[in-house]
Amino acid sequence: MSVRKRYKDDGSFVWEYCLTISKSPRKQYRKSGFRTKNEAVKAEQEAITKFRTGYSLLAETITFQELAEMFLKKCESKSKAVQRNYKNSMYNHLQYFHKMRLNKITSLIVENWIKECKKTASTIAECVKFAKAVFNYGIKHDLIIKNPFLRVEKPKVVNKERKRLTVQEALKMLQLCKERYPDFYALLATQIFTGVREGELLAIKWSDFDFTNGKLKIQRQYTSGELxxxxxxxxxxxxxxxxxTLVKILKNHKKQQPLLSEFVFINSVGNLHNPRNLIQRRFEPLLEEMFGDRKYMRFYDLRGTYVDILLAAGLPLKYIQSQVGHSNFLTTMNAYSRLIKDVNEHAVDVLEKTVSIL
Structure with missing residues (x-):
């Protein structure tokens, strides 16, 4: 703690105080502009009182943008997709908060911003998620003591109903694909008959298969151009x-693969596929021909078709959970509740026919 003169270029001076908030790592808080020593001493004592009661003095000097950029630097080890989403929220949607001091951002200000914000509910949700992480980072490093984004009310995101192919539609698509795009046939069949995630699909190696016992190990992913x-x-x-059936398709695919590669699905020059190109040049044209709409469904929604196939076969939900790679049973229930409901309704019909003979 110290009070001293701070000289200006013209030779005049003002009084300032400096508090050492932390010795390791060293953090200091300075404030100047006082006309007399007594004013500086009084302000210093008020600052000490605030600090001892848990108030973060650094929150008065750091802006949201400064803290967010510190957080983004720390996130450089995360995937490119995560970094891209964070930067999109920061630089395209949260400019309102950039120059604001951290101590000036309150939950009321955040809620008013949400209320006045002319952005989609999902965009606002992503922004709040990012800002919440930024403030949590500040709390962790003793720069602030509260997170104003923690309990704000966000607009409800209405999830669109996921479309899926019926088993008959999936078989029709595979036949159409075999005729139109034979180079895409094995990849599409693998997606429909395993329900793997897109990144997992593109990273499959031949060594991951055990054709004799009918097994496929999922142990890596290809995402945002990174394996x-x-x-x-x-x-x-x-x-x-x-x-x-899938084993047969894949064995045939291996025989016809023009280039030797440890990876199952490669492009014409031997590299892993760009998923966007695959979807635009192969999957969407198939949707256009079958449904008259290139955006009828997402490639990811074929996971639902795989679940549909397993449910139709009468397999237990716990088994389905393990096959699709969900961390808990509720995730499977929530993600595919519509499919499960359809199967349950069918089960009621079967039961009714069974007991009607009594």
Whole structure:
């Protein structure tokens, strides 16, 4: 703690005080502009009182943009997709907060911003998620003591109903694909008959298959142009049972593969596929021909078709959970509740026919 004169270029001076908030790492808080020493001493004592009661003095000097950029630097080890989403929220949607001091951002200000914000509910939700993480980072490093984004009311995101192919539609698409785009046939069949995630699909190697026992190990992913030997969660590492029909398709695909590669699905020059190109040049034209709408469904929604196939076969939900790689049972229930409801309704019809003979 110290009070001293601070000289200006013209030789005049003002009084300032400096508080050492932390010795390791060293953090200081300075404030100047006082006309007399007594004013500086009084302000210093008020600052000490605030600090001792848990008030963060640094929150008066750091802006949201400064803290957010510190947080973004710390996130450089995260995936490119995560970094891209964070930067999109920061630089395209949260400019309102950039120059604001952290101590001036309150939950009321945040809620008013949400109320006046002319952005979609999902965009606002992403912004709040990012800002919440930024403030949590500040709390962790003793720069602030409260997170104004923690309990704000966000607009409700209405999830669109996911579309899926019926088993008959899936078989029709595969036949159409075989005729129109034979180079895409094995990849599409693998997606429909294993329900793997897009990144997992593109990273499959021939060594991951055990054709004799009908098994496929999922143990890596290809996302945002990066091959990663790690997956989302521990439950994502799994062994999937594959159908004899798929084994036959894949063996034939291997024979016809023009270039030798350890990876199952490669483009014409031997590299891993760009998923956007695959979807735009192969999957969407198939949707256009079948449904008259290139955006009828997402490629990811084929996971639902796979679940549909397993449910139709009467397989238990716990088994389905392990096959699709969900970390807990509720995730499977929530993600595919509509499919489960359809199967349950069918089960009621079967039961009714059974007991009607009594």
């Amino acid at each position: 990663k030997e790690s997956l989302k969660t521990s439950s994502s590492y799994r062994t999937i049972d594959i159908f004899p």
